[in-house]
Amino acid sequence: MRIALDAMGSDTHPQPELEAVVEASKRWHDPILLIGPEDLLKSSLAHFQYDPNLIQVIHAPEVLHMTDSPARTAKGKAESSMAVGMDLLKNGEAEAFVTAGNTGGAMANALFRLGRIRGVKRPALGTVFPVQDGHAILIDIGANADCRPIYLQQFAVLGAVYAEIVLKKTNPRVGLVSNGEEPGKGNSLVKETFPLLEGSGLNFIGNLEPKELFAGQADVAVTDGFTGNILVKTSEAVAKLLSNLIRSEITASPISSVGGLLSRPAFRRVGVTLDPAEYGAAPLLGVQGLVFIGHGRSxxxxxxxxxxxAREAVEGGLLSALEIAISSRL
Amino acid sequence: MRIALDAMGSDTHPQPELEAVVEASKRWHDPILLIGPEDLLKSSLAHFQYDPNLIQVIHAPEVLHMTDSPARTAKGKAESSMAVGMDLLKNGEAEAFVTAGNTGGAMANALFRLGRIRGVKRPALGTVFPVQDGHAILIDIGANADCRPIYLQQFAVLGAVYAEIVLKKTNPRVGLVSNGEEPGKGNSLVKETFPLLEGSGLNFIGNLEPKELFAGQADVAVTDGFTGNILVKTSEAVAKLLSNLIRSEITASPISSVGGLLSRPAFRRVGVTLDPAEYGAAPLLGVQGLVFIGHGRSxxxxxxxxxxxAREAVEGGLLSALEIAISSRL
Structure with a gap:
């Protein structure tokens, strides 16, 4: 198996990327393609101990910046690490591509260079996150701010295939994010999507409020990219506000400070449970290749x-499973 | 000042309502109108010590149920405590009405019995919630699942007046909830609302991501009722998930259990900071009367x-300030 990694994606590139490829090559003994400026990467790799047969540097002289417009990154920067990574997928030289670069740039490059799976109206960005006693995938979290019901139906199909293959859920439960549980609740998009999901052949469990989502009642939560983005960012912001509050209240008195010290390992375990870094990157589903987009802070x-x-997705045959699931519903 | 309280609103009515009117009469020495079945309320009040000049029971024989449809509650149940409360406002017998009943029923009754402030397209439900170092109002959180840009512009006006008068913010900062900070980010509703807010004469600070909202960068956060509802429910669900996780991790080892005991007062203070009960009820803004809708669990x-x-809103002249702010923009 060959995974390609964008060496220039994260905010502090290429250091985290270099450490990651070296560690991954030791852990899985499969070749990894590291994409970026060749001289820089080769001289930086010289500081590491690794098997040179397992890490192959692929030259990409251009670097994408967070300020580059997505369209410009796709069409104007054909030699960026992002563009070269997508081309490796397209040419079959890599089976999955991982980048922590600009999400808009990754989506534009994927659409422009890989195109969509046949029949997919709009690719969508998913994210796996912790719920009570497990994980769920929320899709879309930002690829499509404005959606039509048919897009959401397809997001449900893409998300369910992902939940089966990567999250190993049998007959995944699909819920539609809404402002009330009862059928008939929701905005007009939700109301129009509901019957499409009922008739989709998926294991549709109906509308899903955030409390049910976080209680683990669904494996796949379907929503438009605007709502999904607000949902994910709200949960991050609330978790941060809460931990700030807890920290400042605990350090406010000597007794609770001691209490805080004694419970520090417990807090650390909670942090691990909630850490987005534990769940890998966000899959971009519906394009003709396996693309995973990590946070810039990765x-x-x-x-x-x-x-x-990404390896689990390749091993499970995610791309062809997505193709089959979509084409069987055309 | 006369505040009217629905005695039959909360999930465990009328006990919390009885305790509340008795306490409020002692605290503020103003008459309170308690609305519900007269016999029940009078016999229940007999168990309390209170000044009978300050608590007046207003008979309302019918009770709304959570399962009643909003339209039915407004038109079919004219003698419910909800309907009678709205009528007291309309007739000038009370200056504000507080209910912990069915939100849909309260909105339908308010619209049917009070009507809208002249010029208001759609009344909206606001909620005040804690942010870093303060509070903000989010509007709409559920009255209007589908919105047009002009509705959101009016929500901004209503929310800004509320922030000035009740939250005591000078020149309140108004933000538009979006999936990115930059102008041009958002779904089509946000993109079309942005220039309306720029031209509104309000202190518009632009798009607002959840992390900025919870960091306290705005006093008023404007959104459609679907997104606002998801945002509020997500923050409640994440706070609950986090506290469950912390509790189970802390009790998992003897040392962290001791730590948890020592830090319990700190956790309690965090709980108080985040407790929705601290912020009163959700104001329904844009109807011709001051209506506050509490959670059923109140x-x-x-x-x-x-x-x-509600008293602060009456003292500040909220209703006429809302009327003036809307009419000056017609």
């Missing part, structure tokens, strides 16, 4: 997890 | 806080 651990998830 | 403390907030 460190080596997050990138290794992303590579691990 | 206890006496939440109801007293709701009465306190």
């Amino acid at each position: 460190d080596a651990k997050a990138l290794i997890n992303a590579i691990r998830v | 206890d006496a403390k939440a109801l007293i806080n709701a009465i306190r907030v």
Whole structure:
């Protein structure tokens, strides 16, 4: 198996990427393609101990910046690490591509260079996140701010295939994110999507409020990219506000400070449970290739997890399963 | 000042309501109208010590149920405590009405019995919630699942007046909830609303991501009722998931259990900071009367806080300020 990693994606590139490929090559003994400026990467790799047969540097002289417009990154920068990574997928030289670069740039490059799976109206970005006693995938979290019901129906299909193959869920439960549980609740998009999901052949469990989502009642939560983005960012912001509050209240008195010290390992375990770095990167589903987009803040651990998830997707035959699931519903 | 309280609203009515009116009458020495079945309320009040000049029971024989459809509650149940409360407002017998009943029923009754402030397209439900170092109002959180840009512009006006008068913010900062900070980010509703807010004369600070909202960068966060509802419910669900995780990790080892005991007062203070009961009830803004809708789970403390907030709104002249702010923009 060959996974390709964008060496220039993360905010502190290429250091986390270098550490990640070296560790991944030791862990899985499969060749990894590291994409970026050849001289820089080769001289940086010289500081590591690794098997040179397992890490292949692929030259990509251009670097994408967060300020580059997505369209420009796709069409104007054909030699960026992002563009070269997509081309490796397209040419079959890699089976999955992992990047922690600009999400808009990754989506534009994927659409422009790989295209969509036949029949897919709009590719969507998923994210796997922790719920009570497990994980769920939320899709779309930002690829499509404005959606039509048929897009959401397809997101449900893409998400369910992902949940089966990567999250190893049998007959995954699919819920439609809404402002009330009862059928008939929702905005007009949700109301129009509901019957499409009922008739989709998926294991549709109906509308899903956030409390049921976080309680683990669904494996796949379907929503438009605007709502999904707000949902994910709200959960991150609330978790941060809460931990700030807890920290400042605990350090406010000597007794609770001691209490805080004694419970520190417990807090650390909670942090691990909630750490997005544990779940790898966000899969871009519906394009003609396996693309995983990590957070710009990704460190080596997050990138290794992303590579691990990408490997599981390749091993499970995710791309052809997605193709089959979509084409069987055309 | 006369505040009217629905005695039959909360899930465990009328006990929390009875405790709340008795306490409020002692705290503020103003008459309170308690609305519900007269015999029941009078015999229940007999168990309390209170000044009978300050608590007036208003007979309302019918009770709304959570399962009643909103339209039916408004038109078919003219003698429910909800309907009678709205009529008291309409007839000038009370200056604000507080209920912990069915939100849909309260909105339908308010629209049917009070009507809208002249010029208001759609009344909206706001909620005040804790952010880093303060509070903000989010509007709409559920009255309007489908919105047009002009509705959101009016929500901004209603929310800004509320922030000025009740939250005591000078020149409140108004943000538009979006999936990115930059102008041009958002779904089509957000993109079309942005220039309306720029031209509104409000202190518009642009698009607002959840992390900025919870960091306290705005006093008023404007959104459609679907997104607002998901945002509020996500923050409740994440806070609950986090506290469950912390509790189970802390009790998992003897040392961290001791730590948890020592830090318990700190956790309690965090709980108080985040407790929705601290912020009273959700104001329904844009109807021709001051209506506050509490959570069905409201206890006496939440109801007293709701009465306190309703009093502040009356004292600040909220209703006429809303009327002036809307009419000056027609």
